[in-house]
Each structure stands twice: as structure tokens, then as C-alpha cells.
Amino acid sequence: MRMVSASTFIFALLFTISAHGFLLGDPDNGKLVHQEKCNACHIGKFGGDGAKIYSRDDRRIQTVEGLMAQVEFCDRQIKSGLNGDEINDLVIYLNENYYKFE
Template sequence: MASTLLPAARAANPENGKSLHDARCRSCHTSIMNGEPDRIYTRENRRIHSLAGLRDQVSRCEANTGIRLDAQQTEDVIDYLNRQFYKFGH
């Protein structure tokens, strides 16, 4: 019986997630939130209420803006946002 070995996914890297977020997401959020980009995460009527919701929103942002992140980069951004703003646990 043959087996295929897949490379193990590395743990999410929140520092890389922050760099990616700042380079690829922040300018849009600055525009949307009138110069206060972090407010999108901390506002009272925020849309994200779970880790699954955060994953869905990051996917929507990627699709709607044309930002291209690979699977690991996406996990890094999600981990950064969760640690910095949401704190849902894993």
C-alpha cells in the first residue's frame, strides 16, 4: 500500500500575519473607517462573533478585493487578527 506524504502545515505566525495585514488590508480599512483602520475590529456593531466568522470574513475580503494570499498566509492573518482583536481561542 503506497502512501503519500504531505508536508506538515506550519503553525500560524501572527507576526507574518500582521505584516501581511498591514501591507494588504490596512489601506482599505483606513478608507472604510475614516482614517481609523483598527476600528473595523473594535466597533460596537462589528460583524465577527466567532473564529469561523473571522475565517469567513477574511475569505470575503480576499475575494472582494482581489488580494491573493496562499493558505498559510491566510492562516497567519487570521491568527494575527484573532490574537490582536478577537481572542476567540483555537
């Protein structure tokens, strides 16, 4: 009986972590990935240091879910082959620095 409740507990814990996984990423790594894979194109299109695309008045992203979807979309478009962790890291980096969704 003890074993059953322990594994149930661990399952619940893992489920909770993965459901909120994007909160556990590493924004420093997100910054690096962003510099390597994302920023040059944004600078080319929007000028400045590339941040304007995230802070312009008519920016498109309005929710953290939208941000996640956009990062996944850009990743597929440019075939950068990011893994789930790198996507999470990017979302956290962009959210902490620009979007500031709760």
C-alpha cells in the same frame, strides 16, 4: 506490520495538524500581510489606525470560523491571491490582537 502502523500514525498526525492548521500560523507575518493588503482600505472607511473596524461595538464577526470566512471573502473580493498560510496568519494576527476568540 510496523510500517503499516507507522504510516497510519503519520497520517493521523498530518490530519490533526491540518484540521487545526489555523492555530499554527505566524501572527508576525499576518501583521505584515495586513499592512500591505488590508489596512489602507479599512482606514479609508473607518479612520484612525484601521483597528476600529475590528473593535467597534457592532462588529460583525462573532466566531473564529466567521473570522476565517471573512478573511477569505475579503481576499477574494480584492483578488489579493493570498495562499492558505497567509490566510491562517491573518486570522491569528486579527484574533490575537482584536477578537480574542478562544
